[in-house]
Amino acid sequence: MASSTLTSPLWLSRSAFLLKTSLLPSGTRALTRGFTGPRQPPTSFSPLSLKPSFKHLSAIPSASGILAQKSSDLERSFAREDVVILGIETSCDDTAAAVVRGNGEILSQVVSSQADLLSRYGGVAPKMAEEAHSLVIDQVVQQTLDNANLTEKNLSAVAVTIGPGLSLCLRVGVCKARRIAGNFSLPIIGIHHMEAHALVARLVEKDLQFPFLALLISGGHNLLILAHGLGHYVQLGTTIDDAIGEAYDKTARWLGLDMRKGGGPALEELAREGDANSIKFSIPMRQHKDCNFSYAGLKTQVRMAIESKILSIENNSISSTSSQERRFRADIAASFQRVAVLHLEERCERAIEWAMKIEPSVKCLVVSGGVASNQYVRTRLNHVVEKNGLQLVCPPPSLCTDNGVMVAWTGIEHFLCGRFDPPPRADEPEDSMFDLRPRWPLGEEHSQGKSEARSLKRARVHPSLTSIIQGSAQQQV
Ligand code: KG4
Numbered sequence: 001m002a003s004s005t006l007t008s009p010l011w012l013s014r015s016a017f018l019l020k021t022s023l024l025p026s027g028t029r030a031l032t033r034g035f036t037g038p039r040q041p042p043t044s045f046s047p048l049s050l051k052p053s054f055k056h057l058s059a060i061p062s063a064s065g066i067l068a069q070k071s072s073d074l075e076r077s078f079a080r081e082d083v084v085i086l087g088i089e090t091s092c093d094d095t096a097a098a099v100v101r102g103n104g105e106i107l108s109q110v111v112s113s114q115a116d117l118l119s120r121y122g123g124v125a126p127k128m129a130e131e132a133h134s135l136v137i138d139q140v141v142q143q144t145l146d147n148a149n150l151t152e153k154n155l156s157a158v159a160v161t162i163g164p165g166l167s168l169c170l171r172v173g174v175c176k177a178r179r180i181a182g183n184f185s186l187p188i189i190g191i192h193h194m195e196a197h198a199l200v201a202r203l204v205e206k207d208l209q210f211p212f213l214a215l216l217i218s219g220g221h222n223l224l225i226l227a228h229g230l231g232h233y234v235q236l237g238t239t240i241d242d243a244i245g246e247a248y249d250k251t252a253r254w255l256g257l258d259m260r261k262g263g264g265p266a267l268e269e270l271a272r273e274g275d276a277n278s279i280k281f282s283i284p285m286r287q288h289k290d291c292n293f294s295y296a297g298l299k300t301q302v303r304m305a306i307e308s309k310i311l312s313i314e315n316n317s318i319s320s321t322s323s324q325e326r327r328f329r330a331d332i333a334a335s336f337q338r339v340a341v342l343h344l345e346e347r348c349e350r351a352i353e354w355a356m357k358i359e360p361s362v363k364c365l366v367v368s369g370g371v372a373s374n375q376y377v378r379t380r381l382n383h384v385v386e387k388n389g390l391q392l393v394c395p396p397p398s399l400c401t402d403n404g405v406m407v408a409w410t411g412i413e414h415f416l417c418g419r420f421d422p423p424p425r426a427d428e429p430e431d432s433m434f435d436l437r438p439r440w441p442l443g444e445e446h447s448q449g450k451s452e453a454r455s456l457k458r459a460r461v462h463p464s465l466t467s468i469i470q471g472s473a474q475q476q477v
Pocket residue numbers: 092217218219220221244245246248249262263264265268369370371372373374375400401402
């Protein structure tokens with residue numbers, strides 16, 4: 001990432017642009033696209049297909065005469081700087097968009113957060129989150145284009161997150177992306193949210209080559225992956241229950257922290273005041289010699305510790321407590337954080353061992369996802385990585401939490417390899433059913449990484465991104 005771009009006035013940080021969804025006019029339901037009534041047959045939307053129908057693309061001025069070539073020639077044919085992609089992200093509670101140039105220059109980005117809703121209702125309620133996305137999506141995309149001084153006509157393609165995430169929320173972003181792509185004859189690229197978290201590191205660190213190891217830590221996911229190449233990932237470990245971000249959020253709520261700035265950041269701040277060794281929580285899964293994670297047990301330990309001292313975990317705002325009580329809460333925050341992160345450290349140590357056996361050329365550990373914006377996490381993981389002779393690559397906090405840049409950039413990576421879908425029909429009905437992928441693994445599990453505990457939860461899981469891409473590649477040969 002060109003750091004000059006980040007400081008450009010066109011770039012809006014998450015905090016600089018908070019469209020307060022709670023302050024938007026009432027009657028929001030009227031603006032929400034409905035899901036009742038007869039549906040059109042599913043619209044074919046095969047993200048990352050390897051053989052796009054090039055005839056559709058001749059309508060795009062910047063691509064004419066070029067896209068008829070073999071996809072592997074695309075990157076050589078395009079000047080990277082000529083490629084400009086709009087990325088749209090609505091998989092969870094942030095409505096985000098960005099315009100990024102093929103060389104990694106961020107032309108603009110806008111994030112509208114639902115932090116207020118989260119703080120009021122204690123979590124993401126899918127229907128409410130969908131309404132909040134629907135209310136702001138047009139404004140977010142328009143502002144993104146305006147800030148970049150561009151119109152849709154200047155775009156080469158539109159990239160949009162199609163999974164994993166909440167279907168209702170994903171649908172808002174996908175509808176918007178398909179409307180733009182249909183109206184302006186633009187190719188469309190379906191993006192895997194977790195791949196985007198990982199690949200944004202290659203925008204930040206231009207020298208970051210495959211293969212690399214990645215720890216992706218967010219509100220819904222805890223993944224350790226070995227990235228062999230674009231679209232080719234092996235999953236070394238995942239969580240058997242909760243993700244670390246969920247544990248941060250719950251602990252912050254139980255400690256009565258101000259959730260408007262996000263549970264994770266609030267807890268990180270309070271933990272600085274506490275003694276991390278004061279409460280002895282046990283480190284999860286030590287008896288399992290693999291790279292999987294578990295945070296449900298730690299959450300229970302924390303809850304019990306809080307309830308042993310504080311009468312209620314509801315309505316117990318920290319702002320109205322004594323300094324002694326605040327100190328106790330800070331000790332819990334610090335002790336929780338120490339153990340939560342120790343669990344990450346131990347799993348990363350093992351993953352590095354495994355990775356060096358599978359791919360001895362691995363040089364970097366990428367750490368990304370919302371929790372990677374935590375300074376304590378970054379410092380601790382840096383020790384692990386240095387000890388093992390590797391390098392830590394951690395995007396800046398604004399690119400670790402959900403954002404449109406990571407979606408646009410991942411779109412660029414795939415687009416330049418010829419993986420995209422043709423423009424949708426301009427008259428595509430609003431109530432079309434799209435191929436959304438709420439549960440969508442990134443890669444196949446490494447044989448040593450399988451966990452019995454998780455195998456029970458595999459119903460209705462979409463084939464992994466890696467298997468789709470590898471399968472298409474084999475069909476092409
Ligand atoms: O990647 P992300 O923005 O959204 C998801 O894909 O889930 O991650 C959100 C998670 C939330 O659980 C949030 O509390 C956590 O990342 N988070 C943090 C910090 N900033 C965000 N956790 C700990 N410390 C932080 N500074």
